[in-house]
Amino acid sequence: MKETWSKLRKQPLFMPILMLILVLLINLFKDPGFFSIAVKNGVLYGRLIDVLNRGSEIAILAVGQTLVIAVSAGTDISVGSVMALAASGGCMVLAGYGNTSVTGIVAPIAVGVIVGLLFGLGSGCINGLMVSKLKIQPMVATLIFFTAARAIGLLLCNNQIIYIRYEPYKYLGNFLPHVPIPTPILVTILIIIIAQLVLKRTSLEMYIQSVGINNRASRICGINSDMICFICYAICGLCAGAAGMIASSRIYSADSNNIGLNYEMYSILAVALGGNSLAGGKFNMAGSIVGAYTIQAIMTTLLALGVSTDQSPVFMAILVILIVVIQSPVFKKWMEERRVRRAEAGKEAA
């Protein structure tokens, strides 16, 4: 029993999952029914489903952000703004340029979604080129889209918020007919599966880690380091595009000023909470995804505890600091030493 426990503790996912569970358990004090899941009106309903549903965007962004951090030891801070850009691009195509509120659409929904994804991919490619070819610091390179993407989005929407009051457009962010599970959860699962297949079935995972650990040595081994770096940023942009379309569908509109606000911070935080080093190299995708849902769980919890939206960032900051400190090597070492001291004291007493 003790051995299994210590083995379990050494698992890289142990801490992130433990943290997620702890955050979820806080809710039990306030709301004993937190974990209950019911079926209402033919769809799943419950706080837990809510966390999974609302956490989708962060989880999708975390997939891309994990790769970017691993390959370049830098962060893509443009993902939140790119979400808004993708939403604006997609909605513009669906509503027709210049229209602000439509009840019917001028292009098939699939075309709108694809255009949104392409806006994301395009932004990611430009970020990738700047980082891999022009060797611009990742933070600086992505700062350009961080500031510009929302403005471009507004231009696409003629400085308005486009509303698409057309039922099928809401499917992506809500429910498909006769499907009880929220669509964002399904999309997230799909994206995670695709990402895992691409990473594991090709050598991409090894290449990304190798480039992140030692760029020069990887090049000498025959890996096109610049290309691998570019691919990671492109994937990250594509993920931002997907997250943007989901966020847009939830509110059936393109609100370039508010979609994805602060999400770049959440995505980076998710990677860190998942036990990944922001210095690049080795990465653990599952950890990042657990981290993403932890962040959403904190937000949902604060909401459930009745903390006002204005104050919730304070509590969120406190919780995040706690989690990061508990996972830090310094703290772990300190705990280990404390355990040893206690064991020795126990021996002496005996």
Next chain:
Amino acid sequence: MSDGDNVLITMRDITKTFPGVVALDHARLTVRRGEIHALMGENGAGKSTIIKCLTGVYERDSGDVHMEGVEGNIFNHSTMDAQKIGIATVYQEVNLCPNLSVAENLFIGREPRTRLHTIDWKKMNRMARELMERLQIEVDVTETLENYSIAIQQMVAIARAVDMEAKVLILDEPTSSLDDKEVEKLFVMMRRLKDQGVGIIFVTHFLDQVYEVCDRITVMRNGKFVGEYTVSELPRVKLVAAMLGKEMNDLADIKGADSGKELGDLLYEGEGLSHKGTIKPFDFTIHKGEVVGLAGLLGSGRSELVRCIYGVDNSQTGSSRMEGKPLKIKAPIDSIKAGMGYLPDDRKADGCIGGLSVRENIIIALQARNGLFKRIPMAKQIEIADRYIDLLQIKTASRETLLSQLSGGNQQKVILARWLATDPKFLILDEPTRGIDIGTKTEIQKLVLQLADRGMGIVFISSEIEEMLRTCSKMLIMRDGANVGHLDAKDIELTQENVMGAIAGGETK
């Protein structure tokens, strides 16, 4: 000592250990007033360590340091302490502020002040101008430093040191990024300072420069003092011998009797290969089954030459052919696809991917050749990894152990395995046995000969001449970035004396 009055600094019995390594073992150094003193030795000889013990970057474990005009045994705890008693250092990479003016750089931290305690710019610029005139450096002191060449920047750094009344000036490889003309300018300045009575310690790898400008040489090897010589009395061959060390280790002569065997077909030929700045254009050919040694001191261009052949830095010029087919090398992957392998000399920076497992490190070059989408199946990866762990007797807990957890020698074996796994036709080994124990060294040398027997062309670079003598059938001699000759087992008996003579710049034939 006959010229005891002139002695500026004496360092005696200096010992410095780092965890697991003795970096300095009772080393010594004596510098006199008004001399240029060369400090020479191969990599790891302890040159920079003894300099750092003097300037206060490191604290020595034991030993005495005395300096003229300073009472007692000197312990510098920082470079500031060293500067206070008149020891100044100018490093290879200029450590000034490139975006400030020349005058600002000269007086930073000790600017002349006005009565209001603001900087007195007029006075500062005037003082700077006077200093530059005195040292005959033609610069506009108000100009930003980065607008001047590295040579001028270095001279400004030296001027700053001189103005701070340095009695001892340490120049740590100042010439490695300068061209011939700039070196000449620097030497003029060094001689002028020497005449003013400054003692200069000159760390360099370039033999020609030592003979041009220095008065005395201290040679170090493996952290030990080898000898102090007067330049005019020390032939170059002797200097090289002192640096490389002559003691033959007790390895068996593993080279078989077939060293005179017929050459195979032409494998690789390069014409006019060059690399911007580092080496002059050269031609290079190697035959199947041939082991070519590249001899020369550190900094002679031997590593740069192979980096150029392999295309590590993508500014290769000239043309090359593999088995008659023209090559177009833009990145290392092109070389790998053409059948080349390259074991770099800087294991840590260019070889190890420490955070990946031993298995991944072994298969990574093979995987890169296969391409991103043709992933080698796990079973096959395991098979390859196990085969080489077994073949090279790599000591690792398991094949999934991270490479960073292995010892240096075993890391080197893993990187060697990485290239053997690609089954190259042409393998470049730059210092494959550095930091490896004697037994393993012999194994690797045997392996090299076996591979050559199977028809592989191998370039072998080593700082240990005996090692190359044992494995190579031909040797190219490099000096100061150019190929200065070759020795062939057929024409001439390859002996240590012949090779050292060639390296030192004597007659090669």
